Amino acid sequence: MDAVAGLLDGPRARGAFLLRSLLSPPWSMRIEDEAPLTLVPVVRGTAWIGMDAGRSPDEPRLEAHLGDGDVALVRGPRPYTVADSPGTPPQMVSDAVGACRAVGDGPSPLVDLGVRTWGNDPDGPTVLLTGTYPLDGEVGGRLLSVLPPLLVLRRGDLDADLVSLLAREVSQDRPGQEAVLDRLLDILLIGALRAWLDRGDAPGWYRADADPVVGHALRLMHHEPARPWTVESLGRTVGLSRAAFSRRFTELVGEPPMSYLTGWRLTLAADLLLEPGATVGSVARQVGYGTPFALSAAFTRVRGMSPTAHRERAGAEAGAA
Numbered sequence: 001m002d003a004v005a006g007l008l009d010g011p012r013a014r015g016a017f018l019l020r021s022l023l024s025p026p027w028s029m030r031i032e033d034e035a036p037l038t039l040v041p042v043v044r045g046t047a048w049i050g051m052d053a054g055r056s057p058d059e060p061r062l063e064a065h066l067g068d069g070d071v072a073l074v075r076g077p078r079p080y081t082v083a084d085s086p087g088t089p090p091q092m093v094s095d096a097v098g099a100c101r102a103v104g105d106g107p108s109p110l111v112d113l114g115v116r117t118w119g120n121d122p123d124g125p126t127v128l129l130t131g132t133y134p135l136d137g138e139v140g141g142r143l144l145s146v147l148p149p150l151l152v153l154r155r156g157d158l159d160a161d162l163v164s165l166l167a168r169e170v171s172q173d174r175p176g177q178e179a180v181l182d183r184l185l186d187i188l189l190i191g192a193l194r195a196w197l198d199r200g201d202a203p204g205w206y207r208a209d210a211d212p213v214v215g216h217a218l219r220l221m222h223h224e225p226a227r228p229w230t231v232e233s234l235g236r237t238v239g240l241s242r243a244a245f246s247r248r249f250t251e252l253v254g255e256p257p258m259s260y261l262t263g264w265r266l267t268l269a270a271d272l273l274l275e276p277g278a279t280v281g282s283v284a285r286q287v288g289y290g291t292p293f294a295l296s297a298a299f300t301r302v303r304g305m306s307p308t309a310h311r312e313r314a315g316a317e318a319g320a321a
Helices: 003-008 138-146 160-170 177-197 204-208 214-223 231-238 242-253 257-272 280-286 292-303 307-320
Strands: 017-023 028-031 037-044 047-051 062-066 071-075 080-083 092-094 100-102 111-114 117-119 126-133 150-153
Touching (some): 037 177, 160 177, 204 214, 214 257, 231 257, 242 257, 257 307, 280 292, 280 307
Parallel strands (some): 017 117
Antiparallel strands (some): 047 080, 092 100, 111 117
């Protein structure tokens, strides 16, 4: 598995929330569901999306105008608003427990319009899709860790047929439809991510993947995480001295080789620990730790909890979902 495949291998929608909205101005929806990741494709018309500022200075308020064929990716848990324009006050609020309520005492302006469809006008000029799902698995968590809070792909950045196909399927009610929609949502997300990675603002490790030396080292780490890699052995394998390899890797990726390898091993471990029948010992061997204790110590140091606690928390969250 290379670095890119490892990033894109995470999304696995299971019963994802999918909705089509048919809208005429004025309309505005505030989303407070704290979902890890949401896709908002514009099938027709235009929209505005604005994300609240976070608690720290490096989390400013973000906003973007969306046109026909654009797709927005929203990384939670910060609240955001989708509206016809920035000046339209929210009419509906979707909260963290999945409830949707009207703002104020009046009746809801958005009503049920059919299978997975709602809005204020069946013939409205704007048609939006919303696809929301938690990513269960720490490889998915790695994806979330590199995505910006709000990412917009413009029409032409990705295959327009992906949005069209999801739009055609979302309002159908056929046997196995949820599975079809889950897979289509995953494909759209992966298409959007590939388009983003091809842009200049992609993470440093992605650009490093194309480097003949550092890219080779990244692929070695990803294909063989259990090997007892050292900076010296990696440098020797790719044809550089220890110092030259370490310097080049750190400059391109943004962190030293062993730091990156530790993060990747623990990311894989976190995912493998959730598989049925997995033990700390079996996972330790798969990701390059000689003993269960060594994996547990590294996992606790980096992630702030033991492998057992990680598994118990994931199980509790799955049971509550």
